[in-house]
Amino acid sequence: MLNKKSFLILTTFLVGMCSIIYELLISTASSYFLGNSVKQFSLIIGFYMAFMGVGAWVSKIFKKDLIYHFVVIELLLGLVGAFSVPLCYGYFLYADYEGYNLFVFFIISIIGILTGLEVPLLTRILEDDYSLKDNISTILTFDYLGALIATIAFPFFLLPFVGIYKSSLLFGLLNILVGIATFLFFQKEIALPKLKKRIFFLTSAILISIIIYSIVVSTSFMKRWNDGIFKHQVIYNEQSSYQDITLTKNANEFRLYLNGAIQFSSRDEYRYHESLVHLAMMQHPNPKNILLLGGGEGLAAREVLKYNIEKLDIVDIDPAITKLSTEMDLIKKLNGGALESEKVTVINDDAFKFLLEKNETYDVIIGDLPDPNSESIAKLYSNAFYKLVMRNLSPEGLFVTQATSSTLTPNAFWCIDATLESVGFQHRYPYSINVPSFGNWGFILASRNDLELKYNNTIPTKYLEEEMLKHLFYFPKDVRVGNVLPNNLDQPILLEYYLEHWRSLNNEAK
Numbered sequence: 001m002l003n004k005k006s007f008l009i010l011t012t013f014l015v016g017m018c019s020i021i022y023e024l025l026i027s028t029a030s031s032y033f034l035g036n037s038v039k040q041f042s043l044i045i046g047f048y049m050a051f052m053g054v055g056a057w058v059s060k061i062f063k064k065d066l067i068y069h070f071v072v073i074e075l076l077l078g079l080v081g082a083f084s085v086p087l088c089y090g091y092f093l094y095a096d097y098e099g100y101n102l103f104v105f106f107i108i109s110i111i112g113i114l115t116g117l118e119v120p121l122l123t124r125i126l127e128d129d130y131s132l133k134d135n136i137s138t139i140l141t142f143d144y145l146g147a148l149i150a151t152i153a154f155p156f157f158l159l160p161f162v163g164i165y166k167s168s169l170l171f172g173l174l175n176i177l178v179g180i181a182t183f184l185f186f187q188k189e190i191a192l193p194k195l196k197k198r199i200f201f202l203t204s205a206i207l208i209s210i211i212i213y214s215i216v217v218s219t220s221f222m223k224r225w226n227d228g229i230f231k232h233q234v235i236y237n238e239q240s241s242y243q244d245i246t247l248t249k250n251a252n253e254f255r256l257y258l259n260g261a262i263q264f265s266s267r268d269e270y271r272y273h274e275s276l277v278h279l280a281m282m283q284h285p286n287p288k289n290i291l292l293l294g295g296g297e298g299l300a301a302r303e304v305l306k307y308n309i310e311k312l313d314i315v316d317i318d319p320a321i322t323k324l325s326t327e328m329d330l331i332k333k334l335n336g337g338a339l340e341s342e343k344v345t346v347i348n349d350d351a352f353k354f355l356l357e358k359n360e361t362y363d364v365i366i367g368d369l370p371d372p373n374s375e376s377i378a379k380l381y382s383n384a385f386y387k388l389v390m391r392n393l394s395p396e397g398l399f400v401t402q403a404t405s406s407t408l409t410p411n412a413f414w415c416i417d418a419t420l421e422s423v424g425f426q427h428r429y430p431y432s433i434n435v436p437s438f439g440n441w442g443f444i445l446a447s448r449n450d451l452e453l454k455y456n457n458t459i460p461t462k463y464l465e466e467e468m469l470k471h472l473f474y475f476p477k478d479v480r481v482g483n484v485l486p487n488n489l490d491q492p493i494l495l496e497y498y499l500e501h502w503r504s505l506n507n508e509a510k
Contacts, residue, residue, distance in 0.1 A: 005126060007185055009142050011178055012122055015074065016146025017153075018175045019115040022081045023048050023108070024154045025164045025171075029088045030104055032244060032259045037374045047105050048112045055116020062121065067186045070121045071200075074179030075207065077114040082172020082211050084111065085165050086221070093228050119143055160241040166218050173211045180204050229260065236328070240320035247330075254330055255437070256297060258370060265437035266334055269299055271463045272402075272441060273368075275433045277303035278464055279472075280364050280400035280445055282456045287363045291392070293351040293380070295368035296321035298335030304366070305338055306459050312344045313362075319348040351380055355388035363394050367401030371498065372412065378492040381416055385489070386423045390448075399425070399446045404498060406432045406442035410481045411497035413442045419486040419494070420446045427451060431472040433463075 002010070027044045031037035062069050084107050091103050123135045158167045183190065183200065192200070214221075226234040226246060232255065236247035246257040253267035264272065277300055281287050288310040292300055296316030304312050316322055325331045326339050339346060347354060351369065367389075372378040379385060381401075389399050399420075406413040413430070420428055425446035432442040445451075453473075455466040487494035 002185075005138075007182075008122055008126060009138060011182060012119075012139050012142040013146040013149075014174060014178050015077075015115075015118050016143035017150040018077070018081060018146075018171045018178075019111070019118075020147040020150045021154065021158070021167065021171045022084055022111050024151070025085050025168050026088060026104060026108055028159070028164050029085050030100075031374065033088075033092050033100065037376065044104065044108050047108050048115075051109045051112025052116035055113040055118075056120055057116075058113065059117045059120035062117075065190070066121050066125050067182065068190045068192065070118070070125065071179045071183045071190075073114050073117050073121070074175050074182065075204065077111065077118075078172045078175030078177075078179065078211075079207055080107065080110050080114065080172075081175055082169050082214070084108075084172075085168035086214065089165060089222075089225055093225060155241070160239065163239040165222060166215060169211055169215045169218065173208065173215075176204065176207055176211070230255075230257065236324075238320060238324075240318050242318045242320075245318075245320060245324065247328075249330075256331075259373075261371060261373065262437060263370070264297070264299060266330075268436050269334070270461075271433055271435045272438070273299045273303050274461050274464045275431075275441075275472075276300055276368060276400060276402055276443055277366060278456075278459060278461065279429075279431065279443070279453075280366060280398045281307055282454060282459070283445070283447070283451050284363050284396065284398055289360075289362050289394075291315070291362040291365045293354075293365065293367050293369060295366070296346070297325045297331060298322075298338040300366060300368045301338035301341075301344060302336045305336075305341055305343065309343060312341075313347060314339070314344060315347045315349055315351050315354045317348060317350050322346050322348065352385055352388070355385070355392055358392055361392055361394045361397065363397055365389055365393060365397065365399045367399070369402065371404050372487075372492075372494050373498060375492055375495060378487065378495045378498075379489055381419060381494050382487050382489040382492065383419050383423050386420055386425070390424060393448075396449065397447075398451075401444055401446075403430070403442045403444045405439055406430070406475060407440040407479050409498055410479045411484055411500065412494055414481040415484045415487055415494045415497050417444055418484050420444060422486040424448070429453065429473060430475065432475065433472065 023044060027041045030040040030044065034040060087107065088100075088104060092100050119139055123139050126135045126139070158164075162170065222237065223234060226237060230246065230248045232248035232250040234246055235249045235254070236245070238245045243258045244260070246260075248255045248257070253265050255265045256263040281304065287307055290304055290309055290312045292304065292312060292314045294316055295301060295314060296318060301312060301314060314322075322339060325335060338344065367380070369380050370377050372381050393399060401416065403416040404412045417428055417430055425448065427447045427450050429445040429451065430442065431445070432440055435441050453469055455469055457466060484497065485493045
């Protein structure tokens with residue numbers, strides 16, 4: 001049977017896990033909703049740590065009944081922690097940008113204060129039996145150890161297999177169970193009248209019931225939330241190790257969203273993928289060895305395979321995307337089974353890491369990467385990344401990348417162009433098309449050598465035709481932006497350029 005010290009050490013370990021998990025969950029949810037993961041994690045960690053200090057300072061007001069107060073804190077922390085992510089989901093559905101941020105800071109501040117109370121109270125509970133030096137070292141050791149286990153479990157287990165919504169409920173339940181276990185273990189030392197003890201157990205039972213019910217209905221809640229966020233009915237949703245994957249469908253089309261951002265619509269994706277692939281492939285005299293960065297759904301690969309190539313390497317970080325695109329009939333029909341071609345090799349790896357380790361050169365490299373709404377993606381539009389692209393191109397090689405909207409995010413678009421220029425792509429050919437699902441969308445074709453743009457009428461297309469070359473490369477002067485900085489790996493200015501558009505949209509909506 002556990003003695004007092006062993007029980008409190010185990011308690012410290014468990015509450016250390018819970019507290020850091022709440023911080024990670026809220027930071028991740030905010031990164032999904034607002035982008036700019038470094039900013040979200042930095043602010044949330046800052047508020048959390050600051051209010052932990054507030055909690056530690058406030059702990060001195062507790063003079064007696066320390067165990068009982070610790071139990072109450074665990075119940076409160078469990079309640080707030082359990083519903084922290086569900087409340088973020090709910091608030092985001094109805095709130096504006098600033099309102100959501102303030103709400104998140106309010107939630108994390110409460111969690112920080114309650115967490116800051118835990119260690120001082122646990123240390124003082126043990127002071128009658130052990131020296132202060134031993135108490136502090138033991139409590140802090142196991143609190144930090146619990147935090148370590150939580151940070152390991154979060155990316156490798158909780159995020160891909162449980163999801164952030166259900167994880168917050170489960171760890172809130174754990175916090176409450178720790179409180180109840182502490183009450184039962186020390187019930188002889190907790191001087192409460194029978195009526196208050198009954199109220200305590202009744203309250204605990206109600207909290208547990210509410211959380212268990214919320215876990216049971218979490219799937220239906222997420223379905224309603226997705227239906228509220230997305231325009232069409234959600235037919236598939238998965239939280240992979242890297243991103244939230246959502247498919248929606250109506251009578252005329254289906255759409256793929258990653259972390260809430262549309263990737264394609266079956267109604268008009270051919271406009272995007274034809275424009276991305278063919279204008280680069282047609283400029284190369286004999287494209288044989290092709291590299292596609294991103295594009296794990298196989299739609300760009302479908303277009304590449306219209307050429308007499310020998311090899312197509314597809315590098316997409318998320319195996320869940322390539323698995324879905326080879327198993328779901330809707331996507332397989334759309335990509336024409338491109339991922340199953342014997343010419344195609346799918347590598348599930350980070351594009352930056354792949355290029356860094358690769359010694360092979362390619363005739364054409366195609367960047368079909370997500371928009372740069374976080375630091376981890378913005379690095380794939382950085383000068384360091386483009387230097388790796390150039391290193392892996394053959395002497396006559398061509399590089400083309402999607403470059404966000406040239407009208408909605410012009411600073412971001414021309415920043416990508418400036419970044420390509422900064423690494424030695426002296427000849428760049430920015431162009432744009434209209435994709436109804438996205439709006440006006442931009443691409444940049446880059447080469448070491450001057451190109452005389454040509455069109456190959458033997459390649460079957462649904463959208464592109466030779467006459468379009470006359471105007472694809474023209475940009476009206478109100479979207480031609482100068483004085484933008486190139487995007488550096490250690491200073492991702494592109495992220496700021498990209499996100500300023502979404503902030504301006506929010507201001508217009510007020």
